[in-house]
Amino acid sequence: MAERKNRQWLLSARPHGLIKTSDFKWNETVVPPLKDGEVLIRNLAFSFDPTQRGWMSFDTYIPAIPLGRPMMAAAVGEIVESKKPGFAPGDLVQGLFGWEDYTTTDGAGLFAMQKLAPGTDPLLALSLFGITGLTAYFGTLAVGQPRAGETFVVSGAAGATGSVAGMIAKIKGCRVVGIAGGPEKCAWLTGEAGFDAAIDYKHENVGEALGRACPKGIDVYFDNVGGEILDHALAHLANRARVVLCGAISQYNEENGVFGAGPKNYFNLVFRAARMEGFLVFQFAQSYPEAIADLSKWYAEGKIKNKIDLAHGLEHCPETLIRLFTGANWGKQLLTMS
Ligand SMILES: NC(=O)c1ccc[n+]([C@@H]2O[C@H](COP(=O)([O-])OP(=O)(O)OC[C@H]3O[C@@H](n4cnc5c(N)ncnc54)[C@H](OP(=O)(O)O)[C@@H]3O)[C@@H](O)[C@H]2O)c1
Numbered sequence: 371m372a373e374r375k376n377r378q379w380l381l382s383a384r385p386h387g388l389i390k391t392s393d394f395k396w397n398e399t400v401v402p403p404l405k406d407g408e409v410l411i412r413n414l415a416f417s418f419d420p421t422q423r424g425w426m427s428f429d430t431y432i433p434a435i436p437l438g439r440p441m442m443a444a445a446v447g448e449i450v451e452s453k454k455p456g457f458a459p460g461d462l463v464q465g466l467f468g469w470e471d472y473t474t475t476d477g478a479g480l481f482a483m484q485k486l487a488p489g490t491d492p493l494l495a496l497s498l499f500g501i502t503g504l505t506a507y508f509g510t511l512a513v514g515q516p517r518a519g520e521t522f523v524v525s526g527a528a529g530a531t532g533s534v535a536g537m538i539a540k541i542k543g544c545r546v547v548g549i550a551g552g553p554e555k556c557a558w559l560t561g562e563a564g565f566d567a568a569i570d571y572k573h574e575n576v577g578e579a580l581g582r583a584c585p586k587g588i589d590v591y592f593d594n595v596g597g598e599i600l601d602h603a604l605a606h607l608a609n610r611a612r613v614v615l616c617g618a619i620s621q622y623n624e625e626n627g628v629f630g631a632g633p634k635n636y637f638n639l640v641f642r643a644a645r646m647e648g649f650l651v652f653q654f655a656q657s658y659p660e661a662i663a664d665l666s667k668w669y670a671e672g673k674i675k676n677k678i679d680l681a682h683g684l685e686h687c688p689e690t691l692i693r694l695f696t697g698a699n700w701g702k703q704l705l706t707m708s
Contacts (some may be wrong), residue, residue, distance in 0.1 A: 374401040378440045378470030379687050388623050388695055391688040393426065394441060394469075401466070401472050404453045406452050409483070410445035411463060411473045413684075415492040417500065418691050418703040419444060423622045431650060432466075432480055440468030441687070444481065444501055446492035447473065462486040464495055469687045471707070480652055497702040498529065498669060498676040499662050501651055502573040505616060506534035507661045511542075511648050513614045514590040516622075518543030521584045523603060526594030527568065528555035530702035531616060535592045536565050537674045544590070547583045549576065549599060551697045558700075562675060577602045587611070587642075595620045604635035613639070613646035623695060677701025682708060 372487045375398065398491035404410055424430040425442060430581025435442055445467040449459050454477065457463070465483035467473035477483025486495055496502065509531070516522050522539035526532035536559070548559040549592045557566035569579040580588070580602055587608030593600050596618025604613070621628050639646055654661070668674040679699045681690040684707055693699045 374472060375399075375468055376401050376472045377381065377684055378468060380417055380438055380685070381426060381441050382437065384434075384443050385423070385435070387625075389423060389426070389688070389692050391692070394688045398686075402474065402527060403687065404451055404474060406453050407459050407476050408474055409430040409449050409454045409463075409477060410451040411465075411467055411475065412450050413447040413467055413471060413473060413550075413707060414446050415496055415704055415706045416467075416469065416687065417444035417496040417502075418694055418699070418705065420617060420619045420622060420694050422691060423695070424627075427627070431652070440470050440473075442466050442468055444496060445473075446490075446495055457472075457483075457485070462488065462490055462492070464500070471684065493678055493680070493704055493706075494676065495602065496704055497678055498534065498674065499623070502530040502702055503534050503676075504658060504661055504667050505651040506531045506538060508651060508657070509592060509614050509616045509649060510535045510538045510590075512654060513649050514539075514592055514612050516542050516544045516590045519545075520589035521545045521547065521586060521608070522590045522592070523547045523580070523584065523588045524547065524592040524594070525571075525599050525603070526613050526617070526619060527559055527565070528563075528700055529594065530699075532594050533559075533563055533677060533701060534674060535616075537563060538668075539590070539592075540564055541668060541673050547580075549595075555700060571599060577605060580606045584608075588616065591614060593618070596633075597621055597631075601634045604633055604638050607638050607641050607642040607644050609644070611642055611644035615646060615648035618670070619695070639678065679703045681705040 379394045383393045449461045456688040466481035522544040524536045528550040546565045548565045549569045551572045559565040567583040573596035591603040592614045594617045
């Protein structure tokens with residue numbers, strides 16, 4: 371068989387502060403022969419996730435990506451060769467693949483390779499029905515446990531996870547307040563996304579705005595950003611509130627990252643008999659099918675909007691990842707190969 375060329379982005383440096391395009395190196399190579407138990411995947415679409423900043427730097431819930439290896443991403447691709455039982459050429463699969471034309475993998479690990487039904491839209495599989503939608507679903511319902519009439523506040527609200535979390539809380543009958551950067555994103559939240567109020571953290575005093583938007587306090591706070599916004603939310607908790615620790619993107623580029631400064635107002639958890647709980651979406655893997663069934667129904671009913679921000683071309687992966695940390699993305703950031 372003729373050699374297959376493989377264009378790829380290698381991780382070339384551990385980032386300091388904001389990721390730079392120079393943290394990656396473009397490489398052109400050929401695909402090696404497959405070993406038993408492996409498949410060769412032609413990548414079709416990549417997901418961009420803030421957690422990739424951690425994978426570039428240190429061991430998280432997966433080992434740090436080694437320098438000189440392809441940058442990894444949640445992705446959808448098509449199998450072109452297989453030496454793995456149960457997987458055949460033509461199968462559409464989702465998993466953790468490299469920023470490259472072709473990925474050779476055994477498909478094992480925390481993001482174990484999954485087959486997708488023929489005809490599945492890769493963009494939907496990587497957004498509402500992928501990690502993003504599932505994170506919003508379990509973070510909101512299993513951890514936050516909102517009840518009708520309660521006040522639900524979400525940060526990173528115009529992002530992939532935050533927007534879906536807020537829409538799910540709306541379905542459950544909550545008053546929903548979103549915190550996002552900029553007037554356009556806030557207008558979208560109170561318009562198309564159906565939130566009750568939005569706070570522009572780049573132009574408003576978040577503490578005062580939360581006081582106005584949540585006169586009875588916050589019952590559920592779904593935190594995607596950490597830092598000062600988490601502190602403001604902690605100061606406004608209602609009795610028996612639930613704080614859902616989903617992410618802390620405001621801290622990911624700080625010198626000590628998520629291991630730097632902790633929340634200042636944590637003692638309000640005592641005064642309000644409240645709880646704060648972190649979660650990883652993978653802990654709910656057994657329940658993904660029921661979550662996808664609910665999300666599919668709400669999507670079909672128009673109760674959940676799946677906003678996608680789409681980039682094109684493997685060569686644009688590095689700058690596309692950086693968009694998450696400058697707030698340039700709006701909704702789920704994805705990239706297709708063409
Ligand atoms: N626990 C889990 O299992 C799990 C799974 C998936 C994701 N997550 C976490 O969920 C969060 C959202 O992820 P996502 O994939 O949905 O990304 P996203 O929200 O679509 O994109 C990131 C957004 O974060 C906001 N942001 C960036 N820097 C910020 C800062 N310094 N302060 C405040 N906001 C900032 C930006 O929006 P603005 O324009 O509004 O600033 C940006 O659009 C992340 O923290 C991620 O790590 C957790």
